[in-house]
Amino acid sequence: MSTIVKICGLTTADTLEAAVEAGADMVGFVFFPASPRHLDIDFADALGRQVRSRAAKVALAVDADDDLLDAIVEQLRPNWLQFHGSESPERVRSIKRIYGLPVMKAIAVASPEDLSVLPDYAGVADRILFDARPPKDATRPGGLGTAFDWKLLDGVDLKLPFLVSGGINADNVAEALRVTRAQGVDVSSGVETSPGEKDPDLIRDFIRAARAA
Numbered sequence: 653m654s655t656i657v658k659i660c661g662l663t664t665a666d667t668l669e670a671a672v673e674a675g676a677d678m679v680g681f682v683f684f685p686a687s688p689r690h691l692d693i694d695f696a697d698a699l700g701r702q703v704r705s706r707a708a709k710v711a712l713a714v715d716a717d718d719d720l721l722d723a724i725v726e727q728l729r730p731n732w733l734q735f736h737g738s739e740s741p742e743r744v745r746s747i748k749r750i751y752g753l754p755v756m757k758a759i760a761v762a763s764p765e766d767l768s769v770l771p772d773y774a775g776v777a778d779r780i781l782f783d784a785r786p787p788k789d790a791t792r793p794g795g796l797g798t799a800f801d802w803k804l805l806d807g808v809d810l811k812l813p814f815l816v817s818g819g820i821n822a823d824n825v826a827e828a829l830r831v832t833r834a835q836g837v838d839v840s841s842g843v844e845t846s847p848g849e850k851d852p853d854l855i856r857d858f859i860r861a862a863r864a865a
């Protein structure tokens with residue numbers, strides 16, 4: 653199976669086009685006002701139309717309430733929901749039932765204890781995303797460009813596909829995949845020149861490196 657490549661936090665038509673044309677499997681749109689990648693729902697609608705089924709559209713939210721999820725699902729029509737907050741397994745189950753969409757749940761990793769929640773989410777999520785645990789004073793729970801110790805995933809035995817993210821770029825993506833044995837990678841900061849500013853060349857370099865890994 654080829655590596656699943658997700659480019660997250662796209663905010664412009666040209667960087668979205670670069671990601672899709674270079675062969676990204678999944679393109680992520682962030683709905684979290686404190687993020688430099690936050691999208692207004694109407695603009696997300698326009699970007700979503702641009703994708704035209706060439707990649708899976710992923711809506712990323714953080715402890716979103718039903719009204720926000722309703723609006724996202726109605727306008728973006730995502731193929732996936734990604735949850736980056738403290739959504740409980742019960743909440744994930746209920747959202748899946750309501751919208752009939754697959755869910756990727758992010759698990760914040762900094763120590764072996766962080767993996768203790770895995771069995772609970774593995775029973776309800778469709779994919780797991782292992783991301784670096786943010787510092788306590790972070791203004792957002794992801795997309796910070798910092799990596800976790802990939803060796804922490806050593807003993808992980810999941811029946812569902814998982815992706816790895818946090819501080820990954822074109823230079824270290826092969827190593828991230830080798831160490832974690834993940835089925836896919838997710839990147840945001842590693843294809844940016846500054847927070848929220850994606851670069852088409854960096855996107856193409858990243859996808860090429862992930863495919864070659």
Ligand SMILES: O=C(O)c1ccccc1NCC(=O)[C@H](O)[C@H](O)COP(=O)(O)O
Binds near residue numbers: 794838
């Ligand atoms: O990107 C954001 O600003 C963001 C805000 C709130 C929750 C999650 C967020 N991003 C998550 C991602 O983009 C990826 O899943 C991943 O964390 C990317 O990490 P990195 O490549 O280190 O930026």
